[in-house]
Amino acid sequence: MHSANSLRKLLRDPLGFVWRYGLGLQAADSSQETLTLDDRAFGNLMHEVLELAVIALEAGDGAASSEAARRAALEGAVRAVADAWERGRAIPPAVVWRRVLGDVSVASWSALTHPDDAYEGQSSWVEVPFGGRGPKRAGGAVPWDPDLPVEIPGTGFRISGYIDRLDLSGDRASARVRDYKTGKPRGSDDVLAGGRELQRCIYGYAARVLLGGDVAIDASLHYPRERTCIALERPDAALADLARHLAAAGRSLGAGNALPGPDTEAGWNDLAFALPANAGEVYCPRKRASATAALGDAALVWEAP
Incomplete structure (x- = not known):
């Protein structure tokens, strides 16, 4: 397979x-201490946020969701994923982590609002x-x-x-x-x-x-x-x-x-x-x-x- x-x-x-x-x-796992997230980790973080956001939207109006509903779904997804990562993974220092979550939010919003x-x-x-x-x-x-x-x-x-x-x-x-x-x-x-x-x-x-x-x-x-x-x-x-x-x-x-x-x-x-x-x-x-x-x-x- x-x-x-x-x-x-x-x-x-x-x-x-x-x-x-x-x-x-x-390779050995080097993620026990980290000052930032590499591209793979950032991608995984964004995928998890988008997964929760889309699940939340599909429970409502799906593709017809309003901008307010999309923002609410995204904000809830970011909070939930950030909490899970903070409890179970090595994350960067607080100031870097906040910047990463901001970048993830911007990228995820772009994905949720792509004009398809x-x-x-x-x-x-x-x-x-x-x-x-x-x-x-x-x-x-x-x-x-x-x-x-x-x-x-x-x-x-x-x-x-x-x-x-x-x-x-x-x-x-x-x-x-x-x-x-x-x-x-x-x-x-x-x-x-x-x-x-x-x-x-x-x-x-x-x-x-x-x-x-x-x-x-x-x-x-x-x-x-x-x-x-x-x-x-x-x-x-x-x-x-x-x-x-x-x-x-x-x-x-x-x-x-x-x-x-x-x-x-x-x-x-x-x-x-x-x-x-x-x-x-x-x-x-x-x-x-x-x-x-x-x-x-x-x-x-x-x-x-």
């Missing part, structure tokens, strides 16, 4: 894929499980059977995960799939982006499988800080390209090619401790050409738009 993250690692860091998912290597046209009879869900995952909250409503399998055609890879947000029309003929991002927006021409961007394709495909082949899917990356949505154009072609690259990566790994890839030498690689010292400057560049040649077709995804 795979997620978008594990498949990205397979495509862009076969060596790290084996270390993480084959040998169980992982509401579907007729629209219902919305957040953190929507699929592929065998269970709801994150006890008794949480879901628009499909989350235990149904979802397999990328022609690859043998089953996928599972949580869709950040799903808007569904009352007649279940149209669906909007959103993946929230807190980083720098990708280019509008990016599709797989060298194997770095898989969520739109995977989540849109999962929604189509579970809702039915006739549903019209609008899958996009949503950057609340920039109030920008980048839609996936030609999703069927994107899925076909992804399936081809995953099949090549699977064959290559099965042949024993657990070799470094572009993400191996990335500065944020949390498994860099298992590489030779200064690997990004010496070891990885020295191995790059040989690793690329040995991987063959499995390395073509690195050049995919």
Whole structure:
């Protein structure tokens, strides 16, 4: 069973894929003391706030909620999530924490008020499980059977995960799939982006499988800080390209090619401790050409738009 993250690692860091998912290597938890939140933690915080806010709105008028109702839902969500984090996690000093919560509120408000046209009879869900995952909250409503399998055609890879947000029309003929991002927006021409961007394709495909082949899917990356949505154009072609690259990566790994890839030498690689010292400057560049040649077709995804 795979997620978008594990498949990205397979495509862009076969060596790290084996270390993480084959040998169980992982970095030590350094979150016991923190002066700020990294991008991943900030994203998790924003996702939790949006989840509670949307749940509160769906209990009322949903997509037709007034501005006052949206603000009230957001303020309540921020208070609840902040309280949970303060009781159960390491958080930054008070002055930094207040600034972080303010930034999260601004980004979340942008997401809640993005000018999408509401579907007729629209219902919305957040953190929507699929592929065998269970709801994150006890008794949480879901628009499909989350235990149904979802397999990328022609690859043998089953996928599972949580869709950040799903808007569904009352007649279940149209669906909007959103993946929230807190980083720098990708280019509008990016599709797989060298194997770095898989969520739109995977989540849109999962929604189509579970809702039915006739549903019209609008899958996009949503950057609340920039109030920008980048839609996936030609999703069927994107899925076909992804399936081809995953099949090549699977064959290559099965042949024993657990070799470094572009993400191996990335500065944020949390498994860099298992590489030779200064690997990004010496070891990885020295191995790059040989690793690329040995991987063959499995390395073509690195050049995919």
